[in-house]
Amino acid sequence: PSASLRFLLLPYFEGVIRQQMMGEERLKHLQAAKRRLNAFVDSMETYSMLAEEVKQYWLLPSTSKMAPSAKREFKIGKVRREREARQKIEALEREKDRGQVEKEVDETGDSTEEREVYLWLLRIAIGDAIDDIGNIEQEESILEQMQRMSDKDKSDVRMAREKEGADMKNIMRHVAGELLQPPGMLPRVRVFNDATSLANGGVVDRMQMRNAVFRPDHALPTMSIEEAREIEGQAAMDRAKKEEESAKKKQEIEDAMTEDEKQERDELKARHWDDWKDDHPKGSGNKMKGR
Numbered sequence: 001p002s003a004s005l006r007f008l009l010l011p012y013f014e015g016v017i018r019q020q021m022m023g024e025e026r027l028k029h030l031q032a033a034k035r036r037l038n039a040f041v042d043s044m045e046t047y048s049m050l051a052e053e054v055k056q057y058w059l060l061p062s063t064s065k066m067a068p069s070a071k072r073e074f075k076i077g078k079v080r081r082e083r084e085a086r087q088k089i090e091a092l093e094r095e096k097d098r099g100q101v102e103k104e105v106d107e108t109g110d111s112t113e114e115r116e117v118y119l120w121l122l123r124i125a126i127g128d129a130i131d132d133i134g135n136i137e138q139e140e141s142i143l144e145q146m147q148r149m150s151d152k153d154k155s156d157v158r159m160a161r162e163k164e165g166a167d168m169k170n171i172m173r174h175v176a177g178e179l180l181q182p183p184g185m186l187p188r189v190r191v192f193n194d195a196t197s198l199a200n201g202g203v204v205d206r207m208q209m210r211n212a213v214f215r216p217d218h219a220l221p222t223m224s225i226e227e228a229r230e231i232e233g234q235a236a237m238d239r240a241k242k243e244e245e246s247a248k249k250k251q252e253i254e255d256a257m258t259e260d261e262k263q264e265r266d267e268l269k270a271r272h273w274d275d276w277k278d279d280h281p282k283g284s285g286n287k288m289k290g291r
Helices: 002-019 026-046 052-058 068-098 112-179 195-201 206-213 225-256 259-279
Strands: none
Touching: 002 026, 002 112, 026 052, 026 112, 052 068, 052 112, 068 112, 068 225, 112 225
């Protein structure tokens, strides 16, 4: 039934929720999110829901997917497909609100309009899932590198804590020696303006040490995944537009030139190339020659 199509989105939403979970186990959440998103896209491929260009990109090796040109082409296509899908859904909703849609049913009694809406939603989720998988793999790489650095620094942290404890013992002995004056003598009062004034007495700034130890292991995000995805998609479209305009401008200049001007340009270009080869004989740039 058409209503059952919504359940195909469950792995996608599970992956999105796990991807948004933060905390000390961030890496585990990302790995679980990637598994669910991969399962969702694989199931969509099984049901032949992937567009041909999306399928070609999905079947590429991970290293090829990370290539800037491949990512740019995918993001441009994703923005185009998502815009088309949202327009289709909005059009169906508007017609439904106006009562202009005749409720059509197939042989199973399902509503064809409801089925169309779910299919377009699935197409949008496919593009978002593939995009999220790429973002997760990038963040995974960073977190794994930081985890290796953290393991390496554990011994340094332990030594810093041991030094902090030893410094506090020195402080207590120093203070106790000043407060326990002989009978009949008033205790001497000392005023410290900041932590640096206590350095000679073996005192360290506990708050500074605490902030250095108990801090996040990774940089906190400054924007949401949706915002980053929108910025990347818009940037890819802007680059493609500039390239198209540049190619169009070159073609206009080419079309405006006469045959004589084109021939003169080609001859001048060939003459410059011959001059350059005369000034730079073969092997002249090899600085290791003769060694």
